[in-house]
Structures are given as C-alpha cells and as structure tokens.
Amino acid sequence: MKLVIVDYGMGNLKSVTSALRYLGFYDIELSNEFSVLQRADKLILPGVGNYARAMSKINELQLTSSIRQLVLDEKKPILGICLGMQLMGQSSTETAHNTGLGLINGVVESFVRKDLKVPHVGYNQVTPCTNSRLYSALHANPDYYFTHSFRMTSNADIGVTTCIYGEEFVASFEIDNIAGVQFHPELSQTNGLHLLKNFVELF
Template sequence: MKVAIVDYGMGNIRSLTTTLTYLGVSDVILSNNYEILKSADKIILPGVGSFGKAMQQIRERKIDVYLKDLVVNSGKPMLGVCLGMQLVGNSSTEDGYNEGLGLVDAEVTRLSAPNIKVPHVGFNQIAISQNSRLFDGMAANPDFYFTHSYKMLTQSNINVSACEYGERFVAAFEYKNIAGVQFHPELSQKNGLHLLKNFLEKF
C-alpha cells in the first residue's frame, strides 16, 4: 500500500511517517505533486500551525485543486489530522476569516467555553458515533491526545464523534471517502494505532 502525506510546508510529518511504517505501510511518501498524490492508495492531510497560513501555502501549491480532483471527483480516501481536519471545512476564524477547502460542510471557531485552558492539551475521551469505521472494534469512550485552540462545528450529517471540553465539538467525522480527526492518532498510543489501522483498511 502507498500512503501519501500532503506536503504544504506545515505538519506533523515525522511522527506520522514513523507510525505508518510501524503499521506495515510499505510506501509512505511526502509530496505535493499531483501525479504522486494520484498514485497513492490513501492520502493524509496533516497539520500543525495556523489555518490562514496553511491555506495560503495550499493555494500557492495548487493543492486545493489537486485534492478536489482526487478526493471529491475520483473518490480517493483521505484523512485529515488536527489542523488537517479543520482545513477540509468551509472556513475558520483563526487569523481572521479564512475560507477552507470546503470538502465538508463545517466551520471552525476558537474554543470559547468559560473556565477552560486554551489550548486544549492532553488526553480526552470521545463519544463514538454509530457505524463508525474509524473507531470500529474499540471499547466505548476511547481517549486520544489533543492539542488545539480551535474547534470544528457542523449541522451536517457527517457521522460525527464528539468530545467535551467545556463545550461539545467535533472530535472526528466520516463522510463518504473523507475522514478527519481533531486529535493526533500518531501520539495516542494503542488507540491511535487502532484508528490509523482502521482508516487504512476500511476506507
């Protein structure tokens, strides 16, 4: 299996690559080249940093055009991780208003519940949605490692698994061939390995 990690100059590349190799992925590539992304069986959109700067880098490299063709038009499976999940939504208020990739109908805003520390850092439990492919085979309310200041919210039917941190937000979603996780599976020990394995096998 070949897995392509999208290179737009920002992201948790090393830990993801190491984890995928540990899971037995024979070919892990880092690229923003259309033909190379097209040749991959799965795509992972990583992310560490700010939404606005990330979208600027993505547009400059025409990655937004590539992903729309490969993921939306051709149905190639893609997983967004942390900021990578947020980028697939419509917009974010980070660094002012910025439009996202628009692959799912969702918005991103700052964590704003009273009496919470921002960023949200550490392990937290998740309420798993029914018929989830990402969390298939896991015990109820598994925990994963989060580090983020912004949250995704949606009214759309994208099979949301939720987390509570002063307020309820999207911890993960699954929409057709697209999945996203707000947490870092590559830093979430056994549960993270299980989730990445599910993505590789069930999408």
C-alpha cells in the same frame, strides 16, 4: 497499498510516517505533486499551526483544486489530522475569516467559554458515531491526545464523533471516502495506532 502524506510544509510528517511504518505500511511518500497524489491509494493531510498560513501555503502550491478533484471527483480516501482536519471544512475564524478546502460542511471557531484553558492539551475521551469505521473494534469512549486552540462544529450529516472540553466539539468525522480527526492518532498510543490502521484498511 500506497499512502501519500500531503506535504505543504506544516505537518507532523515524521511522527505520522513512523506510526504508519510501525503498523507495517512501508509504501509511504511525502509529496505535494499532483501526479504523486493521484497514484496514492489513500491520502493523509496532517497539519500543525495557523489555519491562514496553512491555507496560504496550500494555495501557493495549487493544492486546493488538486485535493478537491482527487477527493470529491475521484473519491480517493483521505484522512485529515488536527489542523489538516480543520482545513477540510468550509472556513475558520482564526486570524480573521479564512476559506478552507470545502470537502465537508464544518466551520472552525474559537471555544466559546472564556473560562476554558486554551489551548486544549491532553488526553480526552470521545464518543464515536454509530457504525464508525474509524473506531471499529475499539472499546467504547476511547481517549486520544489533543492539542488545539480552535474547534470545529457542524450540523451536517457527516458521521460526527464528539468530545467535550467545557463544550462539545467535533473530535472526528467520517463520510464516504473522507475522514478527519482533531486529535493526533500518531501520538495517542494503542488507540491512535488502531484508528490509523482502521483508516488504511476500511476506507
């Protein structure tokens, strides 16, 4: 099983790699080369930081078309983590309006309620979608570690798992070969490790 972590310069690469190795997955490569991404059995798109800066780096590396081809045309499984999940949507209002990768129908915006402490940091429970692969064999309403200032919403049928932090938002989604999580599974102890294992083995 070859796992390739997409390296565009803004991901939590060491923590994700360490978590996967802890689970016994050792064939892991970090790359932004199309030929390497194409050889992957599964792709992981991490991300930490500003949406506009991340998309700028991805576009500079000509990764947008590469990722879309591999995921949408060749149906290669991919997991987006935190900012990586947000980048998989249509757009974000962080730092003006920015266009994302467009892998799924979702938009990223700031929290509406002004009384909420932002960023949202800490453990929160999620409510998994029906027949979820990501949360397979996990107890009901598991908790995960979040740290984010913007959140995704979607009305599309993309297997949404929700979280409530003052208001409801997309904690994760999963449809066909595409999955994304707003939280950090690599920092979420047993529940996070279980979810990563589920992605590698069930997608």
